[in-house]
Amino acid sequence: MTASAPIQRPLLALLIRLGAVACLATMQMLIKLASEHDIHLLEILFWRQFITLPIAFAWVTMTSSIAVLATNRPWDHARRAAYGMLGMVLNFGGVILLPLAEATTMGFTAPIWAVILSAIILREKVGKYRWAAVIAGFAGVLIIAQPGGGNIPAVGAGVALSGAFMVALISIQIADLNKTEKPLTIVFYFAAFSTPSVALALPFVMTHHSLMEWALLLGIGLAGSAGQLLLTSALRFGAVASVIVMDYSSLFWATIYGWLVWQVLPPAATWIGAPLIITAGLVIAWREHTLSRQRRREAAAKGT
Template identity: 45%
Template sequence: MALRLMAVLCLSIMFVTGRIAANHGVNLIETAFYRQLIALPVVFATVALTTGVGSIRTRRIGVHATRMTIGLIGMILNFLSYILLPPAEAATIGFTMPIFGTILSALILREATGIHRWGAVLLGFAGVLVMVRPDAGHFPAEGVAVALAAAVLTAMVSLVLRELGRTEQAGTVVFWFTLLSMAPLGLAMLFFAQPHDAATWGLLFVIGVVGGTAQILLTAALRYGPVSVVLPMDYSAIIWTTLLGAFIGEGWPMATTWIGAVLIIASGLYIAWREHVRARYPLKEPPVVSSAVPPQG
């Protein structure tokens, strides 16, 4: 639980720092590129010291490439959501990922989804409506749309990770995601790279280090504790992002944000609980792997 809490704190710092970097003129391509570039040696060293370099061998490079493509777009959209929305609100909408995971599992994988989980899905969407209050215009519509799109892509990544998890170790998945993403990002940097001052380079370094650390901590947390125990720690992101947002001068979330967050978190926790229960009876309803935070590998 402590490892998962630290992982979520690192992810919150990463995304909020990405918001600050954007204010310093850093574009999204640069943010994603340096996040992966700086994290790559951290990830490789961790794999080498734990499962060994030989564990990165794979015969499923095509599936890894699919995971990279979806995950990379989702990562960029997550960074963008923290730029367009206050940190706490961006994090809260990100909590809808388990909801979309349930929907995609039913539509794509044709998994049985009972009334309990569909009820949780409706509760979660009610929480989104309470929080954003479309009629009030508190938040830019494009920001909400980007955050929801990021949650959908993150849910899609979870489905791909389920498939990879049958044959690949977690460190292997993290390594190939980080390495393969360097090709499209490196190509894009030919057009988007620009000079920065020392302070901005420091922000990019922080993004890469805490991003790579989060990957390690997320993997380690699942090594020492079951998903049903560590998953609720993901929702601590609302605390970290609220505090970080206040620290950088974003103020405190509105009352409707807190109410919506309670509904969305309740929805996600109930879905997780149902998955835990159904995992014990796979013939009735196979579990859906989900996480409240964006998978980082």
């Protein structure tokens, strides 16, 4: 007997997504603190992924069946893990190199990169609305980065933008995996494949830690795992196009954490450029939603 599809509950989906964003923003703040305690990035990555394994396994056993972890695509999961680890290195590196608000805003360019990749890799026809959004989004990036103006480190901006590019690239992989795999299966195998590979670096980068530093590493793992699982849960009750708008609330958390922990507020350039990037992302999400509805109507019409 197969389980019935979950009832769509848009408000609940939005609230869960908000919780996921808060968890992931907290994880980023803890990553930045951990780096300031001279904890190596590779060790941060190890604990981030290692702690996910028992949590994801427990979540699977409580919410479904262990059979959900069965897969016929181990190599696809391994490839997703390799891309995912590179993406995490870049995204965590952006958080370490930039103020939180700027690193978060650069991450908002992922939908913009996704449009470019869909045109190049998937040969998808991209219309004027999405190309206009791409141009507006990168204009926002230039305003924030101010090349040559020294507003933010150029290397940090490049790392953060590369991380957003990897998020877009990985989204294509995950979309393909979602055709046959459950979201929790994808989360579990990402951690299962990536943890041993990062563990190989531990003898070279791991150092003695104080109780405070262990608490930071535990917090990174718990906050990251909670964020991933909440993201998965949100998609049980609402469509991607309807819940993704909540992701932009991470700028609020980044600003609050930047002020409370580092007594730093974003400069005027960020407040001018960020709305351009956010608007670009919203336009892209709106067009994706509109085009998806059109395709479903056309498919239904052909079926009648």
